[in-house]
Amino acid sequence: MPQFLTTDESDFESRFAAFLTTKREDAPDVDEAVAAIIADVRARGDAAVIELTERFDRFSPGADGLAFTQAEIDAECAKVAQSERAALELAADRIRAYHTRQMPEDASWTDATGATLGWRWTPVSAAGLYVPGGLASYPSSVLMNAIPAKVAGVERLVVTVPTPDNVVNPLVLLAAKIAGVDTVYRVGGAQAVAALAYGTETIAPVDKITGPGNAFVAAAKRRVFGKVGIDMIAGPSEILVIADAENDPDWIAVDLLSQAEHDESAQSILITPDAAFGRAVADAVEKRLETLERRAIAGPSWRDFGAVITVGDLDEAAELSNRIAPEHLELCVADPEALAEKTIHAGAIFLGGWTPEAIGDYVGGPNHVLPTARSARFSSGLSVMDFLKRTTLASMTPAALKAIGPAAETLAISESLEAHGLSVRARLDRLNEETP
Amino acid sequence: MPQFLTTDESDFESRFAAFLTTKREDAPDVDEAVAAIIADVRARGDAAVIELTERFDRFSPGADGLAFTQAEIDAECAKVAQSERAALELAADRIRAYHTRQMPEDASWTDATGATLGWRWTPVSAAGLYVPGGLASYPSSVLMNAIPAKVAGVERLVVTVPTPDNVVNPLVLLAAKIAGVDTVYRVGGAQAVAALAYGTETIAPVDKITGPGNAFVAAAKRRVFGKVGIDMIAGPSEILVIADAENDPDWIAVDLLSQAEHDESAQSILITPDAAFGRAVADAVEKRLETLERRAIAGPSWRDFGAVITVGDLDEAAELSNRIAPEHLELCVADPEALAEKTIHAGAIFLGGWTPEAIGDYVGGPNHVLPTARSARFSSGLSVMDFLKRTTLASMTPAALKAIGPAAETLAISESLEAHGLSVRARLDRLNEETP
Known part of the structure; x- marks a missing residue:
């Protein structure tokens, strides 16, 4: 049995906190x-x-x-x-x-002092x-x-x-x-x-x-x-579906199973404002599990780590979603764009009932290598940026150095980094000689 | 004494390779x-x-x-x-x-199938x-x-x-x-x-x-x-200066010392097409070291890990620079922009003789937290990106799912991920029922 949680129960907070920190994987020490x-x-x-x-x-x-x-x-x-x-x-x-x-x-601009600044992206070789x-x-x-x-x-x-x-x-x-x-x-x-x-x-x-x-x-x-x-060290896959009662429970059930079938440590979560819909989805999951080819994997994943969470409204759903920070987030609600504005921590968001997560695994276009284990709070999926690096560029004119060099010298001295200051001072002295 | 290397010597390649792999820091095991x-x-x-x-x-x-x-x-x-x-x-x-x-x-667009795709950047909380x-x-x-x-x-x-x-x-x-x-x-x-x-x-x-x-x-x-x-785990600081003979040796000397004074494990390297200029810079470094406040740090850094490398031309300089992949790169040459095009692996580039690296440490504008230990080959300095994460977005219409869903189902089946396929198939079947 997956966990059934309801936000209006008195022990919800402690149960949800325990659920969030459940360890799903014991990697062998190799x-x-x-x-x-x-x-x-x-x-x-x-x-x-x-x-x-x-x-x-x-x-x-x-x-x-x-x-x-x-x-x-x-x-x-x-x-x-x-x-x-x-x-x-x-x-x-x-x-x-x-x-x-x-x-x-790339970017390059010249500021009011005459300094030219910018950056350049180049690929990893x-x-x-x-x-x-x-x-x-x-x-x-x-x-x-x-x-x-x-x-x-x-x-x-x-x-x-x-x-x-x-x-x-x-x-x-x-x-x-x-x-x-x-x-x-x-x-x-x-x-x-x-x-x-x-x-x-x-x-x-x-x-x-x-x-x-x-x-x-x-x-x-x-x-x-x-x-x-x-790139990242990926953990077991996760999906969070936020769905209202206007969905076919079977669609949501197969969406949940599409992550559960990856790995016994995978995690599938449904958040819904409708408790009866939540039970209907759980029933549909059980029915699909009877015949699913990978039921020996998806079954334990769903029973050990799955959850159906009933919330008061979609704002509450968004708040819980942000605490979960899911790898994959499906928004099967009437106004998915509005809900997406509130679900700020997620690797990938799939908007509306016609966008099953599996589309993103294969043909949607976005990357399917995504942050797991709540790391969507601070990291992103794979992208071209992973194969690029940025070099910053700076070019001073004598006038620019005159304008901002003294501040650099002051800070260098305050940090007891004399040579830093001298490298600026040597040039400023030359300028002062030339234009006394 | 810093190392003096010249590319036209027969043992250059082995000496340079050894120089590149010299370990500069033994972090205690804590x-x-x-x-x-x-x-x-x-x-x-x-x-x-x-x-x-x-x-x-x-x-x-x-x-x-x-x-x-x-x-x-x-x-x-x-x-x-x-x-x-x-x-x-x-x-x-x-x-x-x-x-x-x-x-x-952020980006959002609708493609020919009617699928809306995009991404959204949000800050770390x-x-x-x-x-x-x-x-x-x-x-x-x-x-x-x-x-x-x-x-x-x-x-x-x-x-x-x-x-x-x-x-x-x-x-x-x-x-x-x-x-x-x-x-x-x-x-x-x-x-x-x-x-x-x-x-x-x-x-x-x-x-x-x-x-x-x-x-x-x-x-x-x-x-x-x-x-x-x-963020990154930074190693000791580094500077590479590529300078021709048209520079004041003392300016280049203080630039080299501005990294050497950070840490006995810091590394300062000069590459020049003019051997006499290289010697003049080394002499200027010794002279500055006589009085530098942090000579007890900068001296050992320069003597143990510093180098003056004489090259045949600036193309050769760029090639060596790319193998070093320096944290800081100063280009004190007649056409620094042209040389910068060729120096593709560097954390930050400082163009021209009026741009001492210390400007970048304090007031230039670009970040001074930069990749060390040759990691500029594959990573970048600190930026706003380090405090943002990207969520990918996808939204299918029924027509879009009809156009690309079958390919997703085919690939899911080929990967033996039945539930992935079913999550697409359940929806395609509904569409086929509705529009037979």
């Missing part, structure tokens, strides 16, 4: 093992990567086989059904169109995208990571994907091809992250690593952070 | 102590914070005294000289003007700024952290600053006041970071923590990352 793998790859390069692949993925790529050849990629891609290829291409086009609009602009193998090998995630990198202008974009028993998901290779990935390596785990961060004879190092992975991959990304940039 | 402090503050709140302040800062604030009162702040601010106050205000105005231009825009006490207590850093937060629209902005022996730097309080900080707490160390992240009876938790600190503060920020957002 840090020591990961440290050893990274050290091994740094020390022995390809040889270590190949041995670790033999051990964990049960095949030997050999140094020549670490990267897929173009012929191998073409052969795998040929296995993909035309309908799937067309769907991937439609998704790629829409993701590209959305992310192209995210490109930030090389990026590596980790793609999981096995169950969580999602071609959609390849598009969601690779396309923003390409839009940003990353010069060299590579993928690493584990291929246990030397078997690869052809859709992953096709998605990489569609997205414009340069090279795909058949390597996974912490060894792939180490190779991307430090480089080997075959795998050149990158500057930024993104993409999801298991506990080993997450620990490795944490460890190489600083040497390279990383 | 992680266990920090973990204990955080656990203590989480368990005992104010009582733990007060005891730790008694132990480390040698005075007892009491729960009532954790925050400075307005009267205390006013009394301290009254001690500041008028010239310093005016300089801080000029700096604040310029920093505010620059960062106001950084505010990103509450932010905490850590300000070091003692030697590295820089009022300019208060402005550089607090003003972007205020420009972003952060509702509650607080400062924590250790005040050993109950002594505070009045300039820090004045800078906080000018920047619009709401509350200043006289707490430092890991206990301050823990209080900001988890909250105590007196100190409400924040969503984002920024600001520099010692090894304890850095370790605490790493540990609370995820619970709250943090």
Whole structure:
């Protein structure tokens, strides 16, 4: 049974606070093992990567086989059904169109002192995208990571994907091809992250690593952070649906299940002003769970971490939503735009009953890599910005230095940083000599 | 002696590679102590914070005294000289003007299918700024952290600053006041970071923590990352000056020393196409070091980590600069704009001989919190973006769902995520019923 909460009950606050802090995931502590793998790859390069692949993925790529050849990629891609290829291409086009609009602009202006100021965005030179193998090998995630990198202008974009028993998901290779990935390596785990961060004879190092992975991959990304940039460390998926009674309970039920089926630690929450509607949705979830293919995953997720919360009105719903700060937020109400104005902490908002969250996972256009575990309070989903960095620019004229240099000197002296002050003073003295 | 390198020497590549990877800082491992402090503050709140302040800062604030009162702040601010106050205000105005231009825009558009897409930026609700006490207590850093937060629209902005022996730097309080900080707490160390992240009876938790600190503060920020957002963990400061022979060697010398005086681990590098000029600058540095107040810091920094690199031409200089990816880059050449086009990895660029880096530390306008240790390859300086997060928005019409929903269903099925597919299919079926 999911939790049923109602804001007008006297113990609501304590139950909701406990619900908010329920720990949903105990990541195994693999840090020591990961440290050893990274050290091994740094020390022995390809040889270590190949041995670790033999051990964990049960095949030997050999140094020549670490990267897929173009012929191998073409052969795998040929296995993909035309309908799937067309769907991937439609998704790629829409993701590209959305992310192209995210490109930030450079700026440059001259202020009243004559100082020219501004900034400039440039792409990261090389990026590596980790793609999981096995169950969580999602071609959609390849598009969601690779396309923003390409839009940003990353010069060299590579993928690493584990291929246990030397078997690869052809859709992953096709998605990489569609997205414009340069090279795909058949390597996974912490060894792939180490190779991307430090480089080997075959795998050149990158500057930024993104993409999801298991506990080993997450620990490795944490460890190489600083040497390279990383995206977020994502937790289990979440959805919050705010829905009034004017919705089909079954639609809302499958929306809740679409996150629950990801992972037993996923979380699906319904907030509704109508208690009877809430019960109807919970009933519809149970009915769908009877036949759902992934009921062994979605069932425990819904029962252990799901919740139906009845509120007095939509303002109360917005307030709770902001405390939850959900990864995905569906607003199935009469005026979703008005409610969206009030739900200020969320990774992605889906407005209205015709916008199931799954649209955003695949073809909507916005990114599906989003902040989890309440981190939407302070962070954003993946975007082109993750593959760009900003350099600030400043250029003084003698007049500008004369206008603002003395203040810099004063502050430098107040901070006991004499050389800072002298670097300004030396120039001001020259100006004073020239124009006494 | 700093290193003298010349690109036309046969061993240049190996010497430069070794120079690039020289480790400049051995941070003490304080992680266990920090973990204990955080656990203590989480368990005992104010009582733990007060005891730790008694132990480390040698005075007892009491729960009532954790925050400075307005009267205390006013009394301290009254001690500041008028010239310093005016300089801080000029700096604040310029920093505010620059960062106001950084505010990103929301977007919303309707595409050919009828889908409305976009994104929205909202501020982090509450932010905490850590300000070091003692030697590295820089009022300019208060402005550089607090003003972007205020420009972003952060509702509650607080400062924590250790005040050993109950002594505070009045300039820090004045800078906080000018920047619009709401509350200043006289707490430092890991206990301050823990209080900001988890909250105590007196100190409400924040969503984002920024600001520099010692090894304890850095370790605490790493540990609370995820619970709250943090800015970068900054390493020792760096400057790279690319200068031709048309410069006054003494100007370049003080520019190099303005970073060297920060820290014995700081790094100052000159790249020049003129070997004689390089030697003249090195001589000028030695001469300035004879009398510099902080020669005991700047001297070791320059001798242990400084370098003068002679190159064949400015293209070669740009290439080396990109491998160094410096925090600060001064371009003292005839056409700095042209060279800036080629130096693509840098935190901040200062163009032309009239733009000493120290201008950027105080009054230029751009932020002085910048990526160190080669991380300018993949990250940016502090900005209003650090205090904002982006929510993506999507709204489908029935027609839009009809146009792109089937592709989402196809991809969901190919990823074995049945409920994802069903959430689209349930709606498509309704549309097909309605318009057979």
